[in-house]
Amino acid sequence: MEDVARVAGVSHQTVSRVLNNHPNVSSKTRERVEKAITELGYRRNTAARSLVTRRSQTIGVLGSEMAQYGPSHTLLGVQQAAREAGYFVSVAGLREVTPETIRDAMAHFMDQGVDGVVVTVPHPGTFDVLKDITAQVPLVAVGSIGDEHLAGATVDQRQGARLAVEHLLELGHQRIGHLSGPSDWIDAAARIEGWRDALTEAGIEPVTLIEGDWSAECGYREGLKIAADRSLSALFVANDQMALGVLRAFNELGVRVPEDISVVGFDDQPESAYFIPPLTTVAQDFEELGQRCIGLLLDRLESGTTGTPATVEPRLVVRSTTAPASN
Amino acid sequence: MEDVARVAGVSHQTVSRVLNNHPNVSSKTRERVEKAITELGYRRNTAARSLVTRRSQTIGVLGSEMAQYGPSHTLLGVQQAAREAGYFVSVAGLREVTPETIRDAMAHFMDQGVDGVVVTVPHPGTFDVLKDITAQVPLVAVGSIGDEHLAGATVDQRQGARLAVEHLLELGHQRIGHLSGPSDWIDAAARIEGWRDALTEAGIEPVTLIEGDWSAECGYREGLKIAADRSLSALFVANDQMALGVLRAFNELGVRVPEDISVVGFDDQPESAYFIPPLTTVAQDFEELGQRCIGLLLDRLESGTTGTPATVEPRLVVRSTTAPASN
DNA sequence: ATCAATGTTGTGAGCGCTAACAATTGCATC
DNA sequence: GATGCAATTGTTAGCGCTCACAACATTGAT
Numbered sequence: 001m002e003d004v005a006r007v008a009g010v011s012h013q014t015v016s017r018v019l020n021n022h023p024n025v026s027s028k029t030r031e032r033v034e035k036a037i038t039e040l041g042y043r044r045n046t047a048a049r050s051l052v053t054r055r056s057q058t059i060g061v062l063g064s065e066m067a068q069y070g071p072s073h074t075l076l077g078v079q080q081a082a083r084e085a086g087y088f089v090s091v092a093g094l095r096e097v098t099p100e101t102i103r104d105a106m107a108h109f110m111d112q113g114v115d116g117v118v119v120t121v122p123h124p125g126t127f128d129v130l131k132d133i134t135a136q137v138p139l140v141a142v143g144s145i146g147d148e149h150l151a152g153a154t155v156d157q158r159q160g161a162r163l164a165v166e167h168l169l170e171l172g173h174q175r176i177g178h179l180s181g182p183s184d185w186i187d188a189a190a191r192i193e194g195w196r197d198a199l200t201e202a203g204i205e206p207v208t209l210i211e212g213d214w215s216a217e218c219g220y221r222e223g224l225k226i227a228a229d230r231s232l233s234a235l236f237v238a239n240d241q242m243a244l245g246v247l248r249a250f251n252e253l254g255v256r257v258p259e260d261i262s263v264v265g266f267d268d269q270p271e272s273a274y275f276i277p278p279l280t281t282v283a284q285d286f287e288e289l290g291q292r293c294i295g296l297l298l299d300r301l302e303s304g305t306t307g308t309p310a311t312v313e314p315r316l317v318v319r320s321t322t323a324p325a326s327n
Numbered sequence: 328m329e330d331v332a333r334v335a336g337v338s339h340q341t342v343s344r345v346l347n348n349h350p351n352v353s354s355k356t357r358e359r360v361e362k363a364i365t366e367l368g369y370r371r372n373t374a375a376r377s378l379v380t381r382r383s384q385t386i387g388v389l390g391s392e393m394a395q396y397g398p399s400h401t402l403l404g405v406q407q408a409a410r411e412a413g414y415f416v417s418v419a420g421l422r423e424v425t426p427e428t429i430r431d432a433m434a435h436f437m438d439q440g441v442d443g444v445v446v447t448v449p450h451p452g453t454f455d456v457l458k459d460i461t462a463q464v465p466l467v468a469v470g471s472i473g474d475e476h477l478a479g480a481t482v483d484q485r486q487g488a489r490l491a492v493e494h495l496l497e498l499g500h501q502r503i504g505h506l507s508g509p510s511d512w513i514d515a516a517a518r519i520e521g522w523r524d525a526l527t528e529a530g531i532e533p534v535t536l537i538e539g540d541w542s543a544e545c546g547y548r549e550g551l552k553i554a555a556d557r558s559l560s561a562l563f564v565a566n567d568q569m570a571l572g573v574l575r576a577f578n579e580l581g582v583r584v585p586e587d588i589s590v591v592g593f594d595d596q597p598e599s600a601y602f603i604p605p606l607t608t609v610a611q612d613f614e615e616l617g618q619r620c621i622g623l624l625l626d627r628l629e630s631g632t633t634g635t636p637a638t639v640e641p642r643l644v645v646r647s648t649t650a651p652a653s654n
Numbered sequence: 655a656t657c658a659a660t661g662t663t664g665t666g667a668g669c670g671c672t673a674a675c676a677a678t679t680g681c682a683t684c
Numbered sequence: 685g686a687t688g689c690a691a692t693t694g695t696t697a698g699c700g701c702t703c704a705c706a707a708c709a710t711t712g713a714t
Contacts, residue, residue: 001670011694016672024692046440047378048670052699056374058417067403072394079393079420083432088439090385090415093406105410112415113373216601241598248601271568274543274575276603328700338664343702351662375700379669 001044008036019044050113058088059297060109062102063120066093069240069269070286071120074142077290078118085298090114097121099129106133116297118142118152118290122186140297142289143186153292153310157187160282160314161194164236164264167280167316169202172325173234173262177208179222179246181238191238191266208232212242219245226261227253233325234262240272243279247321251276258323268317278319288312328371335363346371377440385415386624387436389429390447393420396567396596397613398447401469404617405445412625417441424448426456433460443624445469445479445617449513467624469616470513478636480619484514487609487641488521491563491591494607494643496529499652500561500589504535506549506573508565518565518593535559539569546572553588554580560652561589567599570606574648578603585650595644605646615639 005012010029017025018033025033036042050056059082063071079089090112092105102121109117116138119130127150130139140152168176178195181188192209199206208231212218219242226232227250237243243265250257257263257277265272268283292310299307332339337356344352345360352360363369377383386409390398406416417439419432429448436444443465446457454477457466467479495503505522508515519536526533535558539545546569553559554577564570570592577584584590584604592599595610619637626634 012670013672013695014693017693020672026692029692043438045378045670046438047374047383048699049672050374050699051372051378051670051701052672054699066406067396067399069394072399075418076394076420079418080422083419083435088417088435089419091402091406091418092410092416093403095407108410108415111370111373216598220601244598245601248603248605251603271543271571271598274547274572276575276578278575339700340665340702341663344663347702353662356662372700375669376702378671378700379702381669 001042004033004036004040004042007040008033055115056088056113057086058090058112058114059294060090060092060112060114060117061120062092062094062105062109062117064094064097064123066091066120069267070284073286074120074290074293077287078294079290080287081291081294085294087115087294087298094121097123097126099125102126102129106130110136116140116301118293118297119150124184124186124189138297138300140293140300142293151309152296153289153312155284155286155289155312155314157190157314158194158197160266160284161191161236162198163314163316164266164282165195165198167318167322168234168236168262168264169198171234171262171322174204174325175208175232176204176206176234176236177210177226177232178206179210179212179219179226179235179237179242181212181214183211188238195236212238214239214241216241216245216248218242220249222246223249224253226250227255230255230260232261234264234322236264236266238266240265240267240269240275240279240281243272243281243321244275247275247277247279257321259326262322262325264322273319275321277321280319280322281317283315283317285312328369331360331363331367331369334367335360381440382442383415383440384413385417385439385441386621387417387419387439387441387444388447389419389421389432389436389444391421391424391450393418393447396594397611400613401447401617401620404614405621406617407614408618408621412621414442414621414625421448424450424453426452429453429456433457437463443467443628445620445624446477451511451513451516465624465627467620467627469620479623480616480637480639482611482613482616482639482641484517484641485521485524487593487611488518488563489525490641490643491593491609492522492525494645494649495561495563495589495591496525498561498589498649501531501652502535502559503531503533503561503563504537504553504559505533506537506539506546506553506562506564506569508539508541510538515565522563539565541566541568543568543572543575545569547576549573550576551580553577554582557582557587559588561591561649563591563593565593567592567594567596567602567606567608570599570608570648571602574602574604574606584648586653589650589652590648592648600646602648604648607646607649608644610642610644612639 001012001015005015018030065071082089094101118140120142139150141150143154180192196206210222223246265279265281268281272279272281296307328339332342345357392398409416421428445467447469466477468477470481507519523533537549550573592606592608595608599606599608623634
């Protein structure tokens with residue numbers, strides 16, 4: 001920085017002022033300094049800067065299942081938005097979610113001195129572990145996490161589930177089962193609720209609830225049972241991967257989709273349009289979710305305001321796994 | 328730190344020594360200092376530390392298509408290994424790959440003062456953009472990138488493709504086509520070569536090469552054409568997603584798999600076992616790839632040695648889309 | 655008892671930057 | 685031309701840490 005100052009014929013402080021866009025710098029000086037900067041290829045030292053400002057310009061992303069469709073796309077959005085705002089993004093993916101691993105990762109972030117953390121861990125217990133840390137660093141959660149204090153951006157999962165079930169209802173289905181995610185996942189719980197609500201409102205008692213684990217394998221296993229049983233006329237599956245397994249099981253046992261049973265998924269991964277048959281599902285925009293989260297976090301960091309949590313609306317995508325009820 | 332020193336009754340320098348595991352600290356003093364540290368909940372300030380050491384303990388990950396199966400799992404491995412070694416991981420995902428976006432992201436990393444960068448951008452041009460930066464910061468690439476100087480860990484894609492084609496050959500297939508990835512992707516090119524090699528060695532001229540774009544949609548589109556044509560007895564598809572589209576197209580036009588045509592994919596995503604029918608494919612361990620990369624990079628950073636690039640072997644997974652040739 | 659060699663601890667400087675304050679300049683006004 | 689005020693620039697200190705070196709114990713050999 002001293003070098004730049006010398007070349008531009010000013011003091012190091014003026015260089016600093018130019019770098020930080022201070023108002024009181026004459027335009028000629030500013031130009032001269034900027035010229036010197038590009039000339040020397042000068043880059044300001046982040047470490048020194050954060051030593052004195054006490055901000056690292058870094059945002060931590062704490063997540064689990066980071067390689068899955070949802071989380072990885074959320075990360076994409078978070079990362080893009082953060083970088084555009086001049087922040088660095090530090091990632092800690094949890095291999096397994098326990099209070100200990102969460103604390104470890106948070107300690108890692110505190111060591112780094114992150115300015116804020118985005119949490120993408122859709123398990124309920126998470127909040128309890130996090131709440132004592134909240135005081136130390138601004139936290140924003142993707143999806144509800146059990147406490148609206150932390151809430152960042154969420155997709156209205158419940159509404160998404162309703163959309164799916166109401167579509168089935170409109171087609172005349174009555175016996176609509178639900179293959180859910182693990183019930184200790186917040187998103188899974190919300191989708192179960194949506195399914196229940198829609199059925200109850202239609203005057204149908206929600207009976208067939210099967211708890212799955214998100215995996216295609218589990219979808220296959222449960223699909224086999226459902227196919228053997230044949231009591232359902234439609235099935236709402238909590239994600240596209242399980243739906244894939246279900247479709248496979250039905251195919252194997254000669255249960256035709258959608259003639260014998262209708263199926264609706266959740267997520268709308270790009271592949272879902274190429275399932276056999278193409279899957280009717282509920283789309284949610286994970287990237288936008290991530291971007292909104294960063295928006296909220298930056299608001300909090302830079303202006304101190306606690307903005308209102310953003311909600312991203314899910315969208316029903318009708319393809320070929322749903323048809324009018326046959327009975 | 329001064330506080331810790333006071334509580335332990337030593338100088339700040341001794342505290343620093345304990346923190347850095349210097350040999351010449353008596354065990355009583357060390358204990359006393361450690362006690363003071365936990366007592367006060369002291370965490371050393373990373374910014375101050377990197378200001379003087381000129382190392383940020385941060386590794387940058389530059390990647391494209393970060394939400395895809397391969398890259399996201401590689402990131403998982405990289406991130407895990409780096410964190411275990413006490414490094415922070417900063418991510419920059421490229422939305423589109425151009426010299427400009429690559430330079431931008433690298434500038435971002437240089438600003439941050441990363442100690443090293445892992446590159447996961449499987450497009451050839453990448454190397455040319457990167458080579459002038461190599462001097463400034465250690466670089467390691469996942470997959471070959473056009474220059475073994477940068478090579479980190481690679482899966483032997485060519486070998487994987489051979490495995491696939493040889494399997495088909497053993498089943499008696501002769502007319503084996505290849506639906507490849509975009510030919511300007513390094514991995515796609517390697518798989519094309521493997522396909523070519525295996526056929527040539529078997530005395531068969533490799534004729535039917537169709538260039539795809541990795542997407543299920545493209546697999547579907549091309550699958551439709553291949554089904555209409557019916558000149559192929561087997562098809563090697565460069566990834567599982569395209570294979571999904573192909574399967575769907577064949578199903579739609581009544582081409583039976585594997586009776587009428589055999590199909591082999593590449594990647595072995597967890598879903599592939601639940602395609603209709605379950606996909607024979609080539610598995611590669613992306614997480615290990617990432618871990619190996621970090622291993623190599625840390626060697627270079629900490630001991631200055633340039634280790635030999637690691638190679639991860641792909642593995643053929645035979646499921647139900649391949650059967651003996653019928654003719 | 656003396657000395658050197660070793661192990662252990664303390665002292666001072668400075669990494670590159672920004673915040674607070676001090677000093678200078680330009681300009682309109684009397 | 686002198687005065688005051690704002691706009692612009694320079695000066696100093698210090699963020700929290702590690703490095704190089706100085707100082708002090710401790711030990712064993714002479």
